[in-house]
Amino acid sequence: MGYPHKTHPRETAILSKHFGDSEARSLDGWKQRGGYRALEQALSTPPAEIVDAVKASGLRGRGGAGFPTGMKWSFMKPGDGKPHYLCCNADESEPGTFKDREIMRWTPHALVEGCAIGAHAIGAETAYVYIRGEFQEPIDQMESAVSEAYAAGILGANAMGSGKRVDVHVHKGAGAYICGEETALMESLEGKRGNPRIKPPFPAVSGLFAKPTTINNVETLVAVPHILTNGAEWYKAMSLSNPKSTGTKLFSVCGNVSRPGTYEVVLGFPFKDFLYDLCGGPQAGRKFKAVIPGGASVPIQTMEEAEATLMDYEGFVAQGTMLGSGGIIVFDDHQSMPRMIARLARFFAHESCGQCTQCREGTAWTTKILERIVAGQGTFEDLDTLLEIADNMTGKTICVLSDSCAVPVVSGLQKFRHEFEALITGRRSSTVAMGGKPSAGGSALTTGAGV
Amino acid sequence: MSAHETVPYTPVFVGKRKLDLDAILLRYPTKQAALLPALWIVQEARGWVSEAGVTEVAAALELSAAYVKGVLTFYTMYHQHPVGKYFIQVCTTSPCLCAGADKVAEAFLRHTGCNELGVTSPDGKYTVIEVECLGACGFATPVQINADTVENVTADTVPQILAGLK
Ligand SMILES: Cc1cc2nc3c(=O)[nH]c(=O)nc-3n(C[C@H](O)[C@H](O)[C@H](O)COP(=O)(O)O)c2cc1C
Ligand code: SF4
Ligand code: FES
Numbered sequence: 001m002g003y004p005h006k007t008h009p010r011e012t013a014i015l016s017k018h019f020g021d022s023e024a025r026s027l028d029g030w031k032q033r034g035g036y037r038a039l040e041q042a043l044s045t046p047p048a049e050i051v052d053a054v055k056a057s058g059l060r061g062r063g064g065a066g067f068p069t070g071m072k073w074s075f076m077k078p079g080d081g082k083p084h085y086l087c088c089n090a091d092e093s094e095p096g097t098f099k100d101r102e103i104m105r106w107t108p109h110a111l112v113e114g115c116a117i118g119a120h121a122i123g124a125e126t127a128y129v130y131i132r133g134e135f136q137e138p139i140d141q142m143e144s145a146v147s148e149a150y151a152a153g154i155l156g157a158n159a160m161g162s163g164k165r166v167d168v169h170v171h172k173g174a175g176a177y178i179c180g181e182e183t184a185l186m187e188s189l190e191g192k193r194g195n196p197r198i199k200p201p202f203p204a205v206s207g208l209f210a211k212p213t214t215i216n217n218v219e220t221l222v223a224v225p226h227i228l229t230n231g232a233e234w235y236k237a238m239s240l241s242n243p244k245s246t247g248t249k250l251f252s253v254c255g256n257v258s259r260p261g262t263y264e265v266v267l268g269f270p271f272k273d274f275l276y277d278l279c280g281g282p283q284a285g286r287k288f289k290a291v292i293p294g295g296a297s298v299p300i301q302t303m304e305e306a307e308a309t310l311m312d313y314e315g316f317v318a319q320g321t322m323l324g325s326g327g328i329i330v331f332d333d334h335q336s337m338p339r340m341i342a343r344l345a346r347f348f349a350h351e352s353c354g355q356c357t358q359c360r361e362g363t364a365w366t367t368k369i370l371e372r373i374v375a376g377q378g379t380f381e382d383l384d385t386l387l388e389i390a391d392n393m394t395g396k397t398i399c400v401l402s403d404s405c406a407v408p409v410v411s412g413l414q415k416f417r418h419e420f421e422a423l424i425t426g427r428r429s430s431t432v433a434m435g436g437k438p439s440a441g442g443s444a445l446t447t448g449a450g451v
Numbered sequence: 452m453s454a455h456e457t458v459p460y461t462p463v464f465v466g467k468r469k470l471d472l473d474a475i476l477l478r479y480p481t482k483q484a485a486l487l488p489a490l491w492i493v494q495e496a497r498g499w500v501s502e503a504g505v506t507e508v509a510a511a512l513e514l515s516a517a518y519v520k521g522v523l524t525f526y527t528m529y530h531q532h533p534v535g536k537y538f539i540q541v542c543t544t545s546p547c548l549c550a551g552a553d554k555v556a557e558a559f560l561r562h563t564g565c566n567e568l569g570v571t572s573p574d575g576k577y578t579v580i581e582v583e584c585l586g587a588c589g590f591a592t593p594v595q596i597n598a599d600t601v602e603n604v605t606a607d608t609v610p611q612i613l614a615g616l617k
Contacts, residue, residue, distance in 0.1 A: 004590075083480070095544045095584040133491075133528045134585050136598040169478045174487055175528035177583065191486030191512075193525040209480055254546045254588035261589050296545070296584075327588070329546045343545040347583050353525075 002263045003102055008278045012238065012248050015222050016264040019106045025141060027148040030109035036154060038225035042117045043162035045228075047078045050121040054224060056232035058239075058246035063089050063180075063217030064295065064325045066313045069224075075204035076212055078123025085208040086119045086127035087189065087215040090142075091173060091180035093132055094295035095347060096327030099250040100218035102262045104131070104138035107222070108145035114221030116159065116166045117228065122214045125165045130185050133173045142170045177351035181399045182215045183207075184353065195353050196399035219250055240268025245312030249326055253279050256286060256332035271309040275330070286332040290416070294324020296344050297404035299411035300337075320411075337416040338423055341408045342370035348405035359402035362393035366409060378424045383413060455532045460503035463496045464489075464511055472511065482512045486522055490529055499530035527582075535571045537616050539563070540582035540595040541604075547584075550591035551605065556581055558606035559594070562613055577613075 001007035003019040018024035024033055042050055055070025076084055088111065092100040104111060115127040131139050146168050149155045159166040171189055173179050179188045183197035186208045207213020227235045239246045245267040251274070252262045258280030265274065275281065275288065282288050291306040292298060299321040301309070309319040316323045331340060349363035366389055369382050390406035397403070413420060464472050475488045489512060493504040500508075500523055502516075509516040523529050530538075541556040556579070560566055563577035571578045587593035590602035594612075601612060 092586045093584055096546050096588050098586050098588050098590075101586050132586060133526075134582075134595055134600070137600065167478075172487065172491060173528075174490070174526035176526055188487065189484060190481065191483035191514075191522065193522055209484075252589055254591060255549050260591070329549075329588070331549055335549045340545045340549060343543070343548050347544050350583055 002259065002261045002278060003106075005259050005261050008263065010269075010273070010277060011264050012266050013264050014226055014248050015103065015107075015110070015219065015250060016262060019102050019262070021106065024107055025109075025145070027109060027145070027152055027154075030107070030145075034229070035109050036113055036160070038228045039113045039116050039154070040160050042120055042228055043160055043164055043166075047121045047123055050117065050228065053232045054121070054227060057227045057235040058232075058244065059220065059223055059227060059235065060245070060313065061217055062219035062223070062249065062326065064094070064297070066323060069216065069220055072204075072214060072216070073118075073122050075202075076122035076124075076214055080123075080212070083126070083209075083211050084122055084124035085211055085213040086115060086122060086124045087182075087185060087208060087213060088115050088118075088127060088129040088218060088221055089180060089182065089185060089215055090129050090131040090135070090138070090218045091177075091185060092135070092218070093177040093180050093351075094297060094325045094327055095344065096254055096292065096329040097252055097295045097325040098254070099252045099262050099326060101135060101138055102252075103218050103222055103250075104135070105141050108138075108141040109149070110222045110225070111142065111218055112145050112149050112155070112168055113225050114218075114223075115168050116155065117224050118214070118216060118221050119166050119168075120164065122212075124214070126167045126169070128169050128171050128189055128208070130171045130173060130179070130189055132179075133175050139170060139172055146170055176353075177347075178353045178399075178401060181401065184399070185215065186213065193353070195355050196401075198398055223247060238266045240266050240312070241310040242268060242312050242314045245314060249311070249323075251311070251326045251328055253328045253330065255328075255330040256283060256288070256335065257281070257330045258283055265311065267312040268315065269311045271311050271315075272307040274311060275306065279330075282330075282332050286334060288330060289333045289335060290331045290337060292321075292329040292408070293326075294322045295327040296329070296347065297400070297407055298322040298324040299407055300341075300415060302415050336374070336423075337412055337419045338370065339374050341412040342367065342374045344408050345370050345405055348401060352401060352405075356397040356402060358393050359397045359405070362389050362402060363405045365389055366393075366405060370409070373420060373423050376423060376426060378420070380421075380424055382424075383417075383420060387413065455499075456501050456503065460501060460507075462507055463493050463504065464507065468492055468496060483514060486512060486514070486519065487526070490519075490523060490526075494529055499533050533571075535565075535578035536576050537578075538595075538597055539577060539579045540585070541579065542583070542585045542587070542591075542593050542595075543581040544584040544588075546588040547591045547593070552592040554606040555592040555594065555604050555609065558609040559613075562609050 023029040051073045059069045060066045119127045179194040184194040188194040203213040305319040345367040349367040354360045393402045393406045509519045543552045559579045564572045585593045594604045
């Protein structure tokens, strides 16, 4: 459902069906809504069969990269004599993305169930749910769901009477976007700084505690019980444009729209209808200007591109961007794109773990130059320098945070260059570009202050 | 005693908190993995993590204090010095900025008397900082006050929110 709004008739509410329904949060409430039947069934099914069903469903990772989930699971070899681990990535820190938060705060048992099934499927006895530290309400909901599940014998040494051990533990992060990167998350869970690891080895070979590990996003795992209950064919049939993009997807929408929220549609849904019908279009008297559809790390779209997009993995690529995390950020005609991009650059500069020179220096200089342009102090050479730095930041580092910082800069300069040039030639005064007169304390953006 | 410490440090991991830590240790194959949870326990008990807190955590988990400090400083949510009674974090990342987050941050600075980001108000009550995306972008502007997220904050509702804290 389009939480906090009612379900729109054109949504397909499967994962989000119980958002806003506080009775679904308790174990009893969840069982009344069909919960834990899929787990019971799964625990008496050989892992390979579950992996095959997930493969056949076409489910792809919902954390950003869209990697086929069944294939990822098939890299694990249950019964190889080693402990295996499942990590659930609930770090959700990609600007524009807030769907996993709704899953955990409204349907925590759905995630406990998804984790338990995933663990069984990859031959793991333990699943860790790594939740960003700011998510206190989702953490509380998850912790109470986990303890209810232990008390009811759903988790533990003899999960649902199957004779199999399944443990699920909630692990609270402490403020670091980079811990959403899969190997950084594992480092963090091990009690280290969240520095991404050089790959290979890949997690399926040497992951958490150097043991074979699978990591999946929250939304990926909560889709699995539905696939087991209704069948892979049912899931696969939910596809509106490309057979490689199946199932429903939660899209969280924010920025300058009339009805921001989390909407669930079948992949391939027309983006234009999504923005204007489901999300209610722009606010009164405004016009949409640009969209970043997959979290801050994917290329910015013009409205022409966005309105021509079909919302699936291939459809976003065909229109110059990516589906990413499904965090849709909409900007209207009152916004300055250079200002918005400068603030995104500062986000990446703040979150760089600092291991790679190109990223540490590149994110810092990109931010400095962009903020200078926004303040009306930029030069035309700055635009070339930005592109040069962006080139240096792409494809050369341990993880893709560096690339992600370059993405809005390059696509912004490609598609909204006139706004940068206008700031440089001074046709728009810097105060207008900053969105109002700078206040006494200095706006957050102008000071660049923090602790 | 370190610079910020005004009262002598008393151990955190005693009684119930020691039992909590013991229960947490059972979840992981290494003691080190309990580091983030252990630091959380210290911060919840004392409001921040002092040098003495670092030393205590290091001893409990059989790590060096230097190592613990290295980890502590990586994560933005651990306080390395005391902060106001209400620690207010306003998200100003672009999705919230385009919805007016800068005005919300300014309103907090003005109404708390902090005037500057990161500086605790003279009465010790408030510290206001800007924070990167809180993962609640559809409820602009989300503001984290201690452990709670307050949604849909506007510059106009700031005085009312502050009044509710007293
Ligand atoms: C810098 C960075 C941050 C990321 N943050 C997240 C995140 O918050 N949540 C998430 O699920 N995936 C995140 N990812 C993607 C993960 O590395 C990983 O691909 C994903 O969790 C795999 O799960 P999936 O296959 O179910 O999508 C991030 C990746 C990078 C490079
Ligand atoms: S690219 Fe940036 S965030 Fe990623 S490992 Fe290198 S320095 Fe760290
Ligand atoms: S950008 Fe403000 S909560 Fe995400």
